[in-house]
Amino acid sequence: xxxxxxxxxxxxxxxxxxxxxxxxxxxxxxxxxxxxxxxxxxxxxxxxxxxxxxxxxxxxxxxxxxxxxxxxxxxxxxxxxxxxxxxxxxxxxxxxxxxxxxxxxxxxxxxxxxxxxxxxxxxxxxxxxxxxxxxxxxxxxxxxxxxxxxxxxxxxxxxxxxxxxxxxxxxxxxxxxxxxxxxxxxxxxxxxxxxxxxxxxxxxxxxxxxxxxxxxxxxxxxxxxxxx
Ligand SMILES: N[C@@H](CCC(=O)N[C@@H](CS)C(=O)NCC(=O)O)C(=O)O
Numbered sequence: 001x002x003x004x005x006x007x008x009x010x011x012x013x014x015x016x017x018x019x020x021x022x023x024x025x026x027x028x029x030x031x032x033x034x035x036x037x038x039x040x041x042x043x044x045x046x047x048x049x050x051x052x053x054x055x056x057x058x059x060x061x062x063x064x065x066x067x068x069x070x071x072x073x074x075x076x077x078x079x080x081x082x083x084x085x086x087x088x089x090x091x092x093x094x095x096x097x098x099x100x101x102x103x104x105x106x107x108x109x110x111x112x113x114x115x116x117x118x119x120x121x122x123x124x125x126x127x128x129x130x131x132x133x134x135x136x137x138x139x140x141x142x143x144x145x146x147x148x149x150x151x152x153x154x155x156x157x158x159x160x161x162x163x164x165x166x167x168x169x170x171x172x173x174x175x176x177x178x179x180x181x182x183x184x185x186x187x188x189x190x191x192x193x194x195x196x197x198x199x200x201x202x203x204x205x206x207x208x209x210x211x212x213x214x215x216x217x218x219x220x221x222x223x224x225x226x227x228x
Contacts, residue, residue, distance in 0.1 A: 001025050001026060001027055002019070002024060002025065002026035002027070002055060002056065002057050003026065003027050003029055003055070003056040003057075004016070004019060004026045004027065004028050004029065004053065004054075004055055005029045005030075005031045005043070005046075005047070005052055005053055005054040005055075005056075006028060006029070006030065006031060006052050006053050006201075007030065007031050007032065007033050007052040007053075007207060008202055008207055009033075009052060010103070010106075010162040010163045010165070010166060011051070011052065011053060011065035011103065011162060012052045012053035012065065013161075013162050013165075013198065014065055014066075014069065014158045014159050014161060014162030015053045015055065015065050015068050015069065015072075016028075016198045016201055017158045017161060017162070017189075017194055017195065017198055018068075018069055018072050018073075018079065018155055018158050019072070020194035020195075020197040020198055020201075021078070021079060021158070021192070021194040022072065022076050022078045022079065024072070024076070028201055028204070028205075030205040030207065031043065031052045032207050032208055033051070033052060033218060033219055034207070034208040034209075034210070034211065034214070034215035034218060034219065035208050035214070035215075035218065036214070036217075036218035038050040038051060038052065038218070039218065046061045046063070047063040049063060049064070051063075053065055053068060054068075055068045055071070055072075057071075057075070064099070065099075065103075065159070065162065066095050066096070066098060066099035066103075066159055069095065069155040069158060069159055070095060070155070072155070073154075073155045079153065079154045079155040079158065080154060080155065081149050081150075081152075081154055087149075090149055091149060091154070091156060094148050094149065094156045095155070095156050095159055097134075097137075098156070098159040098160055098162075098163070099159070101130075101134045102131075102134050102135070102138070102160070102163050103162075103163060105127055105130040105131040105134055106131045106134075106163050106166075106170040106171075108123075108127040109127035109128050109130075109131040109170050109171065110169060110170055111127075112124050112127055113128075114169075115211070115216070115220065117223070117226075128171060128172075131170050131171050132171050132175055135164070135167060135170075135171060135175075135176075135179050135182060136179070138160060138164070138179075138181075138182050139178075139179045139180070139181045139182045140181075141181075142181035142182055142184070142185055143180075143181045147185070148160060148185075153189075157185060157189065158189075160182070160185065161185070161186060161189045164179075164182050164183075164185065164186045165186050165189075165190070167179060167182065167183075167186075
């Protein structure tokens with residue numbers, strides 16, 4: 001059976017959505033990153049990046065959420081696009097746009113807004129600007145067609161959903177409100193039964209919720225360089 005290491009963050013959630021949408025049997029293994037479980041040697045052996053998610057499929061070990069989505073799409077043939085060069089190129093472009101743009105800029109936007117030890121106007125402005133710019137590109141595309149790749153719901157929409165569902169936290173409520181087409185997609189996906197099952201999965205395990213000094217130590221290990 002598939003083993004799915006997860007926490008409640010946007011990257012694991014997009015994989016949880018695929019697993020539920022495709023009705024795959026899997027064992028869900030919580031990884032409490034606020035308690036430092038990502039740094040344990042057993043986990044580092046399967047994910048040297050010390051982040052969630054990771055998927056283990058027999059001998060195959062795969063980390064990085066968008067790689068996992070592509071792996072599962074290819075494995076199951078579900079929620080994929082057609083296999084002409086043009087369709088494949090479009091899928092890869094938008095999947096990587098989420099992986100290398102939406103995800104990192106959103107993550108850093110939240111980091112500097114919520115977690116940085118002091119206010120850095122330059123970093124705040126850059127990541128907020130870039131996160132908004134990236135979401136606007138999605139919004140424009142989704143204004144022309146129902147889903148990221150056209151007429152059908154695919155794993156790229158799931159990748160988008162992972163981050164877009166927390167857009168107000170990333171770019172603020174007002175800017176998030178303006179992303180009407182992205183919100184339309186998020187609302188539509190949220191209404192799917194698979195999302196109810198993702199919520200049930202989240203209710204199964206009590207992850208640590210406090211973002212205290214221990215959590216900061218585990219999640220932002222680079223901060224120790226500022227004090228030593
Ligand atoms: N590029 C990775 C990023 C994974 C990532 O940042 N995961 C977050 C949850 S969304 C995490 O595990 N954070 C805990 C930590 O940074 O210690 C992916 O897409 O899977």
